[in-house]
Amino acid sequence: MKERIRGEGLSLGFGAIGFAEAGVAPYADRLSAWLAAGRHGTMAWIARDPARRVDPRVVLSGARTVISASVPYYRGDWPAPEAAGPRGHIARYAWGRDYHKRIRSRLRRLARAIAAICPEARWLAYVDTGPMLDRAWAERAGVGWIGKNTNVILQGKGSWFFLGEILTDLAIDPDPPARNHCGTCSRCIAACPTGAIVGPYQLDARRCISYLTIEHRGAIPLELRPLIGTRIFGCDDCQEVCPWNRFAVATSDPDFADRPEQQTPELIPLLSLDEDAFRARFQGTAILRAKRSGFVRNVAVALGNLGDRRSVAPLAKALESDPDPLVRGHAAWALGRIGGDAPRSALTKAAARESSQDVITEIQAALGACAGAASASHMEGEVKP
Secondary structure, eight states: OHHHHHHHHHHTTOSEEEEEEOSSOTTHHHHHHHHHTTTTTTOHHHHSOHHHHHOHHHHSTTOOEEEEEEEEOOOOSOOOOOSSSOBOEEOGGGSSSOHHHHHHHHHHHHHHHHHHHOTTOOEEEESSSSSOOHHHHHHHTTSOEEOTTSSEEBTTTBSOEEEEEEEESSOOOOOOOOOOOOTTOOHHHHHOTTOOEEETTEEOGGGOHHIIIIIOOSOOOGGGHHHHTTEEEOOOHHHHTOGGGGGOOOOOOGGGOOOTTSSSOBHHHHHTOOHHHHHHHHTTSGGGGGHHHHHHHHHHHHHHHHTOGGGHHHHHHHHHHOSOHHHHHHHHHHHHHHOSHHHHHHHHHHHHHOOOHHHHHHHHHHHHHHHHHHHHHHHHHHOOO
Protein backbone atom coordinates (compact mmCIF):
# COMPACT_ATOMS: atom_id res chain seq x y z
CA MET A 1 0.00 0.00 0.00
CA LYS A 2 2.80 2.39 0.91
CA GLU A 3 4.54 2.01 -2.43
CA ARG A 4 1.24 2.30 -4.31
CA ILE A 5 0.61 5.62 -2.55
CA ARG A 6 4.12 6.83 -3.28
CA GLY A 7 3.87 5.82 -6.92
CA GLU A 8 0.51 7.56 -7.27
CA GLY A 9 1.99 10.72 -5.72
CA LEU A 10 4.93 10.76 -8.12
CA SER A 11 2.55 10.26 -11.06
CA LEU A 12 0.63 13.36 -9.90
CA GLY A 13 3.76 15.49 -10.18
CA PHE A 14 5.06 15.42 -6.63
CA GLY A 15 8.83 15.47 -6.37
CA ALA A 16 8.97 13.24 -3.31
CA ILE A 17 6.57 11.44 -0.98
CA GLY A 18 7.48 10.46 2.57
CA PHE A 19 5.73 8.91 5.56
CA ALA A 20 6.02 9.68 9.28
CA GLU A 21 4.26 8.45 12.39
CA ALA A 22 1.86 11.08 13.71
CA GLY A 23 2.66 12.44 17.14
CA VAL A 24 4.15 15.50 18.74
CA ALA A 25 5.90 17.33 15.91
CA PRO A 26 9.67 17.41 15.67
CA TYR A 27 11.11 20.71 16.96
CA ALA A 28 7.96 21.59 18.91
CA ASP A 29 10.27 23.00 21.59
CA ARG A 30 11.98 25.16 18.97
CA LEU A 31 8.62 26.63 18.00
CA SER A 32 7.87 27.50 21.62
CA ALA A 33 11.24 29.21 22.06
CA TRP A 34 10.86 31.07 18.75
CA LEU A 35 7.44 32.39 19.74
CA ALA A 36 8.63 33.31 23.24
CA ALA A 37 11.44 35.37 21.69
CA GLY A 38 8.92 37.24 19.52
CA ARG A 39 10.68 36.19 16.33
CA HIS A 40 7.35 35.61 14.58
CA GLY A 41 6.84 39.39 14.44
CA THR A 42 3.27 40.37 13.66
CA MET A 43 2.25 36.87 12.51
CA ALA A 44 -0.02 36.36 15.51
CA TRP A 45 -1.79 33.46 13.80
CA ILE A 46 1.28 31.25 14.34
CA ALA A 47 0.94 31.64 18.11
CA ARG A 48 -2.76 30.76 18.18
CA ASP A 49 -3.69 27.33 19.55
CA PRO A 50 -0.16 25.86 19.68
CA ALA A 51 -1.47 22.43 20.73
CA ARG A 52 -3.01 21.98 17.27
CA ARG A 53 0.15 23.17 15.56
CA VAL A 54 2.49 20.75 17.29
CA ASP A 55 0.35 17.59 17.29
CA PRO A 56 -1.64 16.47 14.21
CA ARG A 57 -3.63 14.06 16.39
CA VAL A 58 -5.39 17.13 17.80
CA VAL A 59 -6.25 18.24 14.24
CA LEU A 60 -7.49 14.83 13.08
CA SER A 61 -8.66 12.58 15.88
CA GLY A 62 -7.01 9.18 15.54
CA ALA A 63 -4.36 10.39 13.08
CA ARG A 64 -1.58 7.82 12.79
CA THR A 65 0.41 8.91 9.74
CA VAL A 66 1.63 12.15 8.20
CA ILE A 67 2.29 11.89 4.47
CA SER A 68 4.64 14.67 3.38
CA ALA A 69 4.85 15.71 -0.25
CA SER A 70 7.06 18.12 -2.18
CA VAL A 71 6.43 19.84 -5.53
CA PRO A 72 9.30 21.44 -7.49
CA TYR A 73 8.82 25.02 -8.71
CA TYR A 74 12.26 26.10 -9.93
CA ARG A 75 11.96 27.87 -13.30
CA GLY A 76 15.59 28.77 -13.93
CA ASP A 77 17.54 31.96 -13.47
CA TRP A 78 16.36 35.55 -13.66
CA PRO A 79 15.39 36.77 -17.14
CA ALA A 80 17.80 39.03 -18.98
CA PRO A 81 17.43 42.66 -17.86
CA GLU A 82 15.48 44.96 -20.13
CA ALA A 83 16.22 48.63 -20.72
CA ALA A 84 12.77 50.05 -20.06
CA GLY A 85 12.38 51.66 -16.65
CA PRO A 86 13.57 50.71 -13.16
CA ARG A 87 12.67 47.15 -12.25
CA GLY A 88 12.03 45.14 -9.10
CA HIS A 89 12.43 41.48 -8.21
CA ILE A 90 9.78 38.94 -7.22
CA ALA A 91 10.78 35.68 -5.51
CA ARG A 92 10.73 32.64 -7.78
CA TYR A 93 7.89 30.87 -6.03
CA ALA A 94 5.56 33.71 -7.07
CA TRP A 95 6.56 33.93 -10.75
CA GLY A 96 3.42 32.06 -11.76
CA ARG A 97 -0.02 31.38 -10.36
CA ASP A 98 -0.70 30.76 -6.67
CA TYR A 99 0.45 27.28 -5.69
CA HIS A 100 -2.07 26.66 -2.90
CA LYS A 101 -5.04 25.57 -5.00
CA ARG A 102 -2.96 23.54 -7.43
CA ILE A 103 -1.11 21.55 -4.81
CA ARG A 104 -4.23 21.12 -2.68
CA SER A 105 -5.98 19.66 -5.73
CA ARG A 106 -3.15 17.17 -6.22
CA LEU A 107 -3.19 16.22 -2.54
CA ARG A 108 -6.92 15.56 -2.71
CA ARG A 109 -6.45 13.39 -5.78
CA LEU A 110 -3.79 11.46 -3.88
CA ALA A 111 -6.12 11.16 -0.87
CA ARG A 112 -8.88 9.80 -3.12
CA ALA A 113 -6.41 7.22 -4.44
CA ILE A 114 -5.71 6.22 -0.84
CA ALA A 115 -9.45 5.99 -0.20
CA ALA A 116 -9.80 3.70 -3.20
CA ILE A 117 -7.32 1.36 -1.55
CA CYS A 118 -8.80 1.74 1.95
CA PRO A 119 -12.34 3.16 1.72
CA GLU A 120 -12.61 3.52 5.50
CA ALA A 121 -9.56 5.80 5.73
CA ARG A 122 -10.05 9.32 7.07
CA TRP A 123 -7.83 12.18 5.95
CA LEU A 124 -7.15 15.92 5.86
CA ALA A 125 -4.91 17.74 3.36
CA TYR A 126 -2.97 20.96 3.96
CA VAL A 127 -0.80 23.32 1.92
CA ASP A 128 0.46 26.11 4.22
CA THR A 129 -3.08 26.81 5.37
CA GLY A 130 -3.38 24.36 8.25
CA PRO A 131 -1.77 24.11 11.67
CA MET A 132 1.15 22.01 10.45
CA LEU A 133 4.91 22.39 10.86
CA ASP A 134 5.50 21.55 7.21
CA ARG A 135 9.29 21.51 7.27
CA ALA A 136 9.56 19.49 10.46
CA TRP A 137 7.28 16.80 9.03
CA ALA A 138 9.13 16.80 5.70
CA GLU A 139 12.34 16.06 7.59
CA ARG A 140 10.74 13.39 9.80
CA ALA A 141 9.18 11.74 6.72
CA GLY A 142 12.52 11.59 4.92
CA VAL A 143 11.64 14.07 2.18
CA GLY A 144 14.50 16.45 3.01
CA TRP A 145 16.33 18.05 5.91
CA ILE A 146 15.92 21.52 7.37
CA GLY A 147 18.93 23.57 6.31
CA LYS A 148 20.68 26.32 8.21
CA ASN A 149 18.49 28.86 6.40
CA THR A 150 15.42 26.95 7.76
CA ASN A 151 14.33 25.82 4.28
CA VAL A 152 13.92 22.13 3.47
CA ILE A 153 16.68 20.78 1.22
CA LEU A 154 16.29 17.60 -0.82
CA GLN A 155 19.54 15.73 -1.36
CA GLY A 156 20.60 15.98 -4.99
CA LYS A 157 17.68 18.28 -5.81
CA GLY A 158 17.98 21.47 -3.77
CA SER A 159 15.38 23.56 -1.99
CA TRP A 160 13.10 25.02 -4.68
CA PHE A 161 10.07 23.03 -3.52
CA PHE A 162 6.59 23.60 -2.13
CA LEU A 163 5.43 21.34 0.70
CA GLY A 164 2.08 19.82 1.61
CA GLU A 165 0.74 17.09 3.90
CA ILE A 166 -2.00 14.53 4.21
CA LEU A 167 -3.02 13.43 7.70
CA THR A 168 -4.65 10.03 7.82
CA ASP A 169 -5.76 7.50 10.41
CA LEU A 170 -4.13 4.73 8.39
CA ALA A 171 -1.10 3.12 10.03
CA ILE A 172 1.67 3.17 7.41
CA ASP A 173 5.27 2.18 8.11
CA PRO A 174 7.31 5.39 8.48
CA ASP A 175 10.30 6.23 6.34
CA PRO A 176 13.67 6.98 7.97
CA PRO A 177 14.06 10.68 8.81
CA ALA A 178 16.23 12.69 6.42
CA ARG A 179 19.86 13.16 7.43
CA ASN A 180 21.30 16.66 7.56
CA HIS A 181 23.92 17.34 4.89
CA CYS A 182 24.68 21.03 5.48
CA GLY A 183 28.02 20.18 7.03
CA THR A 184 30.18 23.19 7.80
CA CYS A 185 28.67 25.33 5.04
CA SER A 186 27.27 28.68 6.19
CA ARG A 187 26.84 30.49 2.87
CA CYS A 188 23.15 31.15 3.49
CA ILE A 189 23.89 32.88 6.79
CA ALA A 190 26.50 35.14 5.20
CA ALA A 191 24.29 35.92 2.20
CA CYS A 192 21.20 37.13 4.11
CA PRO A 193 21.00 40.88 3.33
CA THR A 194 19.40 41.80 6.66
CA GLY A 195 21.05 39.30 8.99
CA ALA A 196 17.74 37.51 9.56
CA ILE A 197 19.46 34.12 9.90
CA VAL A 198 20.78 34.87 13.36
CA GLY A 199 22.47 31.48 13.70
CA PRO A 200 22.35 28.03 12.12
CA TYR A 201 18.69 26.93 11.88
CA GLN A 202 17.54 30.17 13.55
CA LEU A 203 15.50 32.76 11.67
CA ASP A 204 14.28 36.05 13.09
CA ALA A 205 11.29 36.76 10.85
CA ARG A 206 11.28 40.40 11.92
CA ARG A 207 14.43 40.94 9.84
CA CYS A 208 13.56 38.59 6.96
CA ILE A 209 12.82 40.31 3.63
CA SER A 210 10.20 37.70 2.77
CA TYR A 211 8.35 38.50 5.99
CA LEU A 212 8.79 42.26 5.63
CA THR A 213 7.53 42.38 2.03
CA ILE A 214 4.72 39.81 2.33
CA GLU A 215 3.44 39.19 5.85
CA HIS A 216 4.23 42.45 7.64
CA ARG A 217 1.36 44.93 7.39
CA GLY A 218 2.91 48.08 8.84
CA ALA A 219 5.85 50.35 8.14
CA ILE A 220 9.12 48.62 7.30
CA PRO A 221 11.76 49.55 9.91
CA LEU A 222 13.90 52.44 8.67
CA GLU A 223 17.21 50.66 9.14
CA LEU A 224 16.08 47.70 7.03
CA ARG A 225 14.67 49.59 4.04
CA PRO A 226 18.02 50.19 2.28
CA LEU A 227 18.87 46.48 2.69
CA ILE A 228 15.74 45.36 0.84
CA GLY A 229 17.15 46.64 -2.44
CA THR A 230 14.78 45.98 -5.33
CA ARG A 231 12.97 42.99 -3.79
CA ILE A 232 9.26 43.79 -3.90
CA PHE A 233 7.88 40.36 -2.97
CA GLY A 234 9.98 37.83 -1.13
CA CYS A 235 13.68 37.06 -1.28
CA ASP A 236 15.68 34.13 -2.70
CA ASP A 237 19.20 35.08 -1.58
CA CYS A 238 19.74 32.31 0.97
CA GLN A 239 18.61 29.70 -1.56
CA GLU A 240 20.59 31.11 -4.46
CA VAL A 241 23.89 30.57 -2.63
CA CYS A 242 23.05 27.08 -1.33
CA PRO A 243 25.45 24.55 -2.95
CA TRP A 244 22.70 21.95 -3.12
CA ASN A 245 20.74 24.13 -5.54
CA ARG A 246 23.34 23.56 -8.24
CA PHE A 247 21.46 20.29 -8.74
CA ALA A 248 18.12 22.04 -9.30
CA VAL A 249 16.39 21.23 -12.58
CA ALA A 250 13.89 23.67 -14.05
CA THR A 251 10.35 22.31 -13.94
CA SER A 252 8.14 22.24 -17.01
CA ASP A 253 5.01 21.87 -14.90
CA PRO A 254 2.37 24.09 -16.57
CA ASP A 255 0.80 24.80 -13.17
CA PHE A 256 3.86 26.93 -12.33
CA ALA A 257 4.54 28.55 -15.70
CA ASP A 258 5.90 32.10 -15.56
CA ARG A 259 3.45 34.94 -16.04
CA PRO A 260 4.53 37.93 -18.13
CA GLU A 261 6.10 40.77 -16.14
CA GLN A 262 6.01 38.80 -12.88
CA GLN A 263 9.72 38.21 -12.40
CA THR A 264 11.38 41.61 -12.75
CA PRO A 265 8.45 43.96 -13.42
CA GLU A 266 8.70 47.66 -14.18
CA LEU A 267 8.23 49.50 -10.92
CA ILE A 268 6.81 52.89 -11.88
CA PRO A 269 3.53 51.51 -13.32
CA LEU A 270 3.06 49.41 -10.17
CA LEU A 271 3.26 52.52 -7.99
CA SER A 272 -0.01 53.86 -9.39
CA LEU A 273 -2.07 50.65 -9.02
CA ASP A 274 -5.31 51.26 -7.14
CA GLU A 275 -7.10 48.45 -5.32
CA ASP A 276 -9.05 47.24 -8.37
CA ALA A 277 -6.05 47.43 -10.69
CA PHE A 278 -3.87 45.57 -8.18
CA ARG A 279 -6.37 42.75 -7.90
CA ALA A 280 -6.85 42.56 -11.65
CA ARG A 281 -3.10 42.54 -12.31
CA PHE A 282 -2.29 39.80 -9.78
CA GLN A 283 -5.51 37.80 -9.63
CA GLY A 284 -4.78 34.13 -8.97
CA THR A 285 -1.23 34.73 -7.76
CA ALA A 286 0.48 34.60 -4.37
CA ILE A 287 1.21 38.33 -4.64
CA LEU A 288 -2.28 39.12 -3.40
CA ARG A 289 -0.99 37.91 -0.02
CA ALA A 290 0.88 41.21 0.46
CA LYS A 291 -2.31 43.20 -0.22
CA ARG A 292 -2.27 46.38 -2.29
CA SER A 293 -1.05 48.48 0.63
CA GLY A 294 1.99 46.31 1.37
CA PHE A 295 2.90 45.68 -2.25
CA VAL A 296 2.89 49.34 -3.33
CA ARG A 297 4.79 50.17 -0.11
CA ASN A 298 7.46 47.69 -1.29
CA VAL A 299 7.54 49.29 -4.73
CA ALA A 300 8.19 52.70 -3.18
CA VAL A 301 11.08 51.31 -1.14
CA ALA A 302 12.63 49.69 -4.22
CA LEU A 303 12.38 52.94 -6.18
CA GLY A 304 14.07 54.81 -3.35
CA ASN A 305 16.88 52.27 -3.28
CA LEU A 306 17.38 52.47 -7.04
CA GLY A 307 17.61 56.27 -6.95
CA ASP A 308 16.40 56.58 -10.55
CA ARG A 309 15.30 60.17 -11.04
CA ARG A 310 12.57 59.08 -13.46
CA SER A 311 10.69 57.91 -10.38
CA VAL A 312 10.68 61.31 -8.62
CA ALA A 313 7.46 62.59 -10.22
CA PRO A 314 5.53 59.30 -9.72
CA LEU A 315 6.69 59.14 -6.10
CA ALA A 316 5.66 62.78 -5.57
CA LYS A 317 2.23 61.96 -6.99
CA ALA A 318 1.90 58.97 -4.65
CA LEU A 319 2.88 61.17 -1.72
CA GLU A 320 0.27 63.72 -2.77
CA SER A 321 -2.71 61.55 -3.59
CA ASP A 322 -2.37 57.89 -2.59
CA PRO A 323 -5.28 57.07 -0.26
CA ASP A 324 -3.13 54.86 1.98
CA PRO A 325 -0.93 56.60 4.56
CA LEU A 326 1.41 53.59 4.58
CA VAL A 327 2.14 54.12 0.88
CA ARG A 328 2.46 57.90 1.29
CA GLY A 329 4.93 57.47 4.13
CA HIS A 330 7.18 55.11 2.16
CA ALA A 331 6.94 57.35 -0.92
CA ALA A 332 8.22 60.18 1.29
CA TRP A 333 11.11 58.01 2.45
CA ALA A 334 11.97 57.13 -1.15
CA LEU A 335 12.04 60.79 -2.16
CA GLY A 336 14.32 61.59 0.76
CA ARG A 337 16.64 58.75 -0.23
CA ILE A 338 16.83 60.00 -3.82
CA GLY A 339 17.39 63.60 -2.66
CA GLY A 340 17.75 66.77 -4.68
CA ASP A 341 15.68 69.86 -5.37
CA ALA A 342 12.58 68.20 -6.87
CA PRO A 343 12.17 65.63 -4.06
CA ARG A 344 12.72 68.34 -1.43
CA SER A 345 10.08 70.56 -3.06
CA ALA A 346 7.57 67.69 -3.19
CA LEU A 347 8.21 66.83 0.45
CA THR A 348 7.84 70.46 1.57
CA LYS A 349 4.50 70.81 -0.21
CA ALA A 350 3.29 67.52 1.23
CA ALA A 351 4.21 68.57 4.77
CA ALA A 352 1.81 71.51 4.54
CA ARG A 353 -1.23 69.42 3.62
CA GLU A 354 -0.64 65.99 5.21
CA SER A 355 -3.04 64.97 7.98
CA SER A 356 -1.52 61.65 9.08
CA GLN A 357 1.00 62.07 11.89
CA ASP A 358 2.83 58.92 10.79
CA VAL A 359 3.28 60.35 7.29
CA ILE A 360 4.34 63.74 8.67
CA THR A 361 7.04 61.97 10.67
CA GLU A 362 8.22 60.20 7.49
CA ILE A 363 8.24 63.52 5.59
CA GLN A 364 10.27 65.26 8.27
CA ALA A 365 12.82 62.46 8.30
CA ALA A 366 12.99 62.55 4.50
CA LEU A 367 13.53 66.32 4.49
CA GLY A 368 16.30 65.78 7.01
CA ALA A 369 17.87 63.21 4.68
CA CYS A 370 17.69 65.69 1.79
CA ALA A 371 19.31 68.41 3.91
CA GLY A 372 22.00 66.02 5.09
CA ALA A 373 22.80 65.00 1.53
CA ALA A 374 22.93 68.63 0.39
CA SER A 375 25.23 69.55 3.27
CA ALA A 376 27.54 66.63 2.52
CA SER A 377 27.65 67.63 -1.15
CA HIS A 378 28.48 71.24 -0.20
CA MET A 379 31.26 70.12 2.12
CA GLU A 380 32.75 67.94 -0.59
CA GLY A 381 32.72 70.90 -2.97
CA GLU A 382 34.76 72.96 -0.50
CA VAL A 383 37.48 70.35 -0.08
CA LYS A 384 40.66 71.40 -1.89
CA PRO A 385 42.89 68.79 -3.54
